[in-house]
Each structure stands twice: as C-alpha cells, then as structure tokens.
Amino acid sequence: MYQFRHNQEGFENFILPFGGRLRSDNRWVVLAKLIPWGEFEGSYCEHFSKRSRRGAPSMSLRIALGSLIIQEKLGTSDEETLLHITENPYLQYFLGYESLIDKAPFDSSMFVHFRKRLGKDILREVNEAMATRATKMIVNKDKDDSDGNKGTLKVDATCAPSDIKYPTDLNLLNESRDKLEKIIDTLCYKNDVKKPRTYRKKARKVYLSTAKKRNMQKSQMRKAIGKQLRFLRRNMKSIRRLCGTISLTKLSTKEYKDLLVVSELYRQQNFMYRNNVHSVEDRIVSISQPHIRPIVRGKSKAKTEFGAKVSISVVDGFTYLDRFSFDSYNESVDLKEQVETYHKRFGFYPEAVQCDQIYRSRENINYCKNLDIRLSGRPLGRPKVKTAENAIELKKIKGTVKKDAVERIEVERKFGLAKRRYSMGLVMEKLPLTALAAVSLTILVMNLDKILRWIFLSLLSFFWILVSSVLNHLKRHYFDDNPHGKFKPVASLAA
Numbered sequence: 107m108y109q110f111r112h113n114q115e116g117f118e119n120f121i122l123p124f125g126g127r128l129r130s131d132n133r134w135v136v137l138a139k140l141i142p143w144g145e146f147e148g149s150y151c152e153h154f155s156k157r158s159r160r161g162a163p164s165m166s167l168r169i170a171l172g173s174l175i176i177q178e179k180l181g182t183s184d185e186e187t188l189l190h191i192t193e194n195p196y197l198q199y200f201l202g203y204e205s206l207i208d209k210a211p212f213d214s215s216m217f218v219h220f221r222k223r224l225g226k227d228i229l230r231e232v233n234e235a236m237a238t239r240a241t242k243m244i245v246n247k248d249k250d251d252s253d254g255n256k257g258t259l260k261v262d263a264t265c266a267p268s269d270i271k272y273p274t275d276l277n278l279l280n281e282s283r284d285k286l287e288k289i290i291d292t293l294c295y296k297n298d299v300k301k302p303r304t305y306r307k308k309a310r311k312v313y314l315s316t317a318k319k320r321n322m323q324k325s326q327m328r329k330a331i332g333k334q335l336r337f338l339r340r341n342m343k344s345i346r347r348l349c350g351t352i353s354l355t356k357l358s359t360k361e362y363k364d365l366l367v368v369s370e371l372y373r374q375q376n377f378m379y380r381n382n383v384h385s386v387e388d389r390i391v392s393i394s395q396p397h398i399r400p401i402v403r404g405k406s407k408a409k410t411e412f413g414a415k416v417s418i419s420v421v422d423g424f425t426y427l428d429r430f431s432f433d434s435y436n437e438s439v440d441l442k443e444q445v446e447t448y449h450k451r452f453g454f455y456p457e458a459v460q461c462d463q464i465y466r467s468r469e470n471i472n473y474c475k476n477l478d479i480r481l482s483g484r485p486l487g488r489p490k491v492k493t494a495e496n497a498i499e500l501k502k503i504k505g506t507v508k509k510d511a512v513e514r515i516e517v518e519r520k521f522g523l524a525k526r527r528y529s530m531g532l533v534m535e536k537l538p539l540t541a542l543a544a545v546s547l548t549i550l551v552m553n554l555d556k557i558l559r560w561i562f563l564s565l566l567s568f569f570w571i572l573v574s575s576v577l578n579h580l581k582r583h584y585f586d587d588n589p590h591g592k593f594k595p596v597a598s599l600a601a
Contacts, residue, residue: 120199122206133558134196137175140557143168143202145235149228165212168202170220171232174543176200177217178528178551184217221535225543230427233550237424238451240557255478259448259456260420260517261428261465263437265401266545267413268533273391275375276327279334280313281393282368286341289361293348296356302344309337331379338372367396388433397432397538413533416545419444420517421451423556425549430542438465442473455479460514482510524548 120128128135150167176197177187188210191197195206203211271277287304294301316322316330345365354362371390378386390396391412401411417429417440428444429435441461449455458480459465466483474481484507492500525531528548535541 120195120205122195128196128199132196134200136558136561137554138172138200140236140554141171141232142235143171146171146228146232149231150223165216165220166202167228169211170224171228172201173217174220174224174547175551175554178547179555181529184214187217188212188214218540221540221543222537225539225546229543229546229550233427233546233553234451236550236557237421237426237553240553240560241422241424242452255455255457257421257448257452257454257456258458258460258513259445260460260514261417261437261441261444262462262514262517262521263415263417263429263440264521265403265411265413266416266530266533266541267411268392268395268398268541270392270395270398270412273412275331275378276313276317276334278371278391278393279331279338279375280310280317282371283309283334283338283341285361285364285368285393286338286345289357289365290341290344290348292358292361293345293352293356297352299348299352302347304341304344305337309334312337328379331375335372335376335379338368339376342369342372364393367393370396395536399432399434401434414541414545416530417444418517418520418549419448420520421448423516424553425520427546427549430545432538436464438467438470441465441470445474445477445479458482458510460510460517462514480506482514483507520552524552528552 122128147167150170173187173191176191177184180187180190182190191201192208192210198206198211201211283306287306290301290304293299312330312333316326319326354365357365367390371393374386374389378384389400391400392398398412398414401413401415402409403411414430414432415434415437416427417437419426419428426447428447429440441459445455445459455477456479459474460482463483466481466486468486471481471486485503490496490500528551530545530548533541533544535544
C-alpha cells in the first residue's frame with residue numbers, strides 16, 4: 107500500500123529534541139529545496155498496487171530517492187548509510203521527516219528495493235529534468251532568441267566495470283563443475299538416491315596442478331581445459347539420468363538458475379575448444395552474473411573490461427545518460443539519437459559536436475553537414491598538400507581541430523570523476539536493473555553537486571560585487587578627494 111506524503115514544512119519547524127534549529131545554508135537543506143520531489147511521485151506510484159490495503163505503508167519517493175542520493179554522496183554501504191541517516195538530523199530532514207527519530211526508519215535491505223523501483227525510468231527522468239532546467243537557468247539559453255544552431259554537445263562512451271573475478275576458461279569450468287556436483291548432491295540427498303560417480307577429488311587435483319603454475323604453455327592450458335570439459339560432460343549426463351526419476355523442482359531457484367547457466371557455458375566452451383577459437387557470441391564470463399559481457403576498449407591499463415558500456419553526453423557541464431547496455435556496441439551509432447535528443451531538450455540543434463575519432467563515420471559526417479553542425483576531428487581521407495593558396499585555410503582547420511580536442515577533455519574528466527569520486531569505477535550491484543540504477547544515480551549526484559557549486563559561486567560573486575562597491579565608495583571619499591591621503595572627518599563623510 108502506497109501513501110502519498112504531503113509537502114514538508116520549512117526547516118525552521120523541524121523538531122529537535124535537544125533544542126536549536128537547522129541551518130538554512132546546510133548542503134542537505136539546500137539540496138532538499140532543489141529537487142522537485144512531487145513531480146515524479148506519479149511515476150513512482152505505478153510500482154504499487156492501488157487496490158491492496160494490506161501490509162505496512164510503502165516508503166515515499168523522497169525517502170527512496172533521498173536515501174540513494176545520500177549513499178552515493180557519502181560512498182558508504184547500505185548498513186553504514188542507514189546509521190548515518192539515524193544519527194544525522196539534516197539527513198532526516200532531507201528525507202522528508204518532520205522531527206528527529208532515534209531509530210532506523212527502515213531496514214538496510216530496502217536499498218535493494220529502492221534501486222529496483224527507481225532504476226528503469228525514474229532516475230533518468232529526474233536527471234533529465236534537473237540537468238535541463240539548470241542548463242537553461244545557468245547559461246540562459248531561453249534568452250537567446252537568435253535563429254540557428256546553438257551550444258556544444260560533447261559525447262563519448264566508457265565501460266562501467268562490475269565487481270566480478272577476472273574470468274579465465276579454466277576457472278570458469280572448474281567453478282561450473284563444482285556447482286554441478288552440488289546439484290547432484292542435492293538431488294540425491296532429497297530423494298534418498300545413490301550418488302553417481304563424479305571423480306571430484308581427481309578433477310580438483312587436475313585443476314590445481316595446472317592453475318598453480320606460474321608460466322603455462324598454450325598446449326598445457328588446452329589440455330587442462332579439455333579434461334575439465336570431460337568432467338563437466340560426465341556430470342551433466344548424470345543429472346540427465348537423475349531427471350528421469352527425480353523432478354528438478356527439488357532444486358532451489360538459485361540452483362536451477364546455475365544449472366541453466368552452466369549448460370550454456372559448457373556449450374560455449376566446448377564450441378571454442380573444438381574449433382580452436384577464443385571468442386563466441388554472448389560469451390558468459392560470470393556464472394553468478396551471466397548478463398555481463400567482455401568490453402574490449404584497447405586501453406593500456408586494461409584492454410578488456412567486464413561490465414556495462416555507457417554512452418553519455420555533456421552540455422554546459424551537465425551530464426546525460428544516453429545508453430546503458432551490457433552488450434558491446436559501436437558508440438558511433440548513437441550520435442544521431444544524441445543530436446535529436448539535444449534538439450528535444452532545448453528546441454534547437456547544437457552548433458558543434460565534439461567527439462572522438464570513432465564517431466567520424468561518413469554517415470555521421472553527412473548527417474551533421476545536412477543540419478549545419480560542425481563535427482570535431484580531423485577530416486577523412488588523405489591530408490591536403492599545403493600550398494600558398496590554402497595555407498590560411500589549413501591553419502584555421504588545424505586550430506579548430508586542436509581547440510575541439512582540448513574542449514572535449516571535459517567529457518573525459520566526467521568519466522574520471524564518476525569512477526574515482528563516485529561509484530561507477532566498480533559497480534557492486536549484481537542485477538542488471540540495480541546496476542543501471544547505480545550508474546544513473548552516479549550521474550544524477552554529479553549534476554546535483556554541480557548545481558550546489560554554482561549556487562555557492564553565485565553567492566560568492568554577489569558578495570564580491572558588494573564588497574567591491576563598498577571599497578570603491580570608500581576609495582572615492584577617502585583618497586580621490588584627498589591627494590595627501592588624509593581621511594575626511596566622519597561628519598563630512600556622513601553629509
């Protein structure tokens with residue numbers, strides 16, 4: 107059952123049992139006023155049944171979204187975040203409570219449900235609304251009535267690595283064999299059936315004799331993989347024979363899922379072993395998270411990463427999540443959609459698109475040329491020969507390319523900030539939906555922090571202008587009219 111919470115009263119009326127009141131300039135108080143909680147309440151209500159009146163009342167959008175924002179900003183675990191909320195009155199005000207409570211408002215396991223409910227659409231909707239409004243407010247795009255393209259769009263893609271063990275064929279086969287052995291034990295134990303031979307001790311010994319070697323030849327690795335495949339095939343035949351008399355309903359949900367994943371993993375590994383290849387479509391690299399795929403990036407630190415591929419766009423310092431996929435793809439296919447989305451947000455096309463060289467396909471170049479959009483990067487084809495007639499033109503093109511390359515660093519800086527300061531450097535969530543929520547939340551909190559910095563700098567600029575005007579006023583009355591540096595009397599100054 108979902109109950110809508112009314113708008114919270116001002117921070118002055120927040121009840122503290124030990125007296126005093128909250129400060130109006132606290133970051134959580136300012137942030138609570140920035141987020142339009144009520145606008146997204148309707149989308150959040152769709153996750154709950156309107157007819158059901160049973161059970162405890164559900165948590166509001168403000169509690170769910172606010173708790174995840176607190177966790178992302180503090181960089182703590184679910185349990186540690188709940189302790190911070192219980193101990194800090196500012197965090198409780200940020201979640202919409204009217205007074206300080208001395209116990210945990212909910213269980214730490216609720217964070218998983220919050221990510222599932224917010225991960226699909228709501229987090230992206232909140233980020234779109236906040237970033238678009240802030241961009242229009244800060245840059246004053248609405249005040250520019252001139253026709254034509256305006257603004258700069260910066261696009262790029264990266265990998266958000268997941269928290270999995272580095273996968274190797276031998277380790278995956280050994281883990282699969284171990285899981286099948288446990289499934290055989292479960293089926294035989296629950297039905298009082300004699301267990302078939304699995305040769306688990308021998309298989310484990312064969313695995314360790316190869317896995318412990320420091321320097322291993324390709325022939326030795328291939329021989330060890332072949333042995334593990336044969337052990338795995340024997341166990342799968344034993345399970346098929348047991349299924350003739352025992353129902354698979356005896357297995358738990360996790361065991362049944364592992365059985366399906368291991369069956370597909372065996373098919374892939376056997377195909378690569380028989381054909382002597384090292385790649386296969388939709389390759390499984392983790393049994394517990396079979397949706398994760400290898401993302402080849404060609405970086406010196408890690409040529410291959412395992413996680414989701416994320417495409418973002420940056421407009422005036424604010425970040426938008428354009429695509430999230432665990433399957434590898436060529437990011438250049440997203441350029442048209444990113445440009446059209448820019449047009450939907452602001453009502454006009456960008457003047458320039460700053461991107462990596464991979465985006466400069468002939469299709470994208472012709473598309474941007476038809477819309478009068480300048481696409482950054484070196485022109486395709488062989489470089490022109492420098493002559494006296496085109497020297498000025500080539501110098502101008504070279505300067506523009508260099509300027510775009512320098513300005514495009516902002517999108518790389520966003521990736522570094524998201525991975526080093528926030529949680530996108532190692533996604534700990536195990537489900538695809540919760541992993542999407544984690545990445546979306548990282549981008550949302552990055553934009554919220556930028557808005558807070560802009561407010562602080564605006565106040566600082568206002569006070570600087572005020573102080574400068576006062577100093578100029580004093581300078582005119584004390585020094586400009588007194589060339590010898592003598593002060594005016596107070597009475598004359600007041601007059």
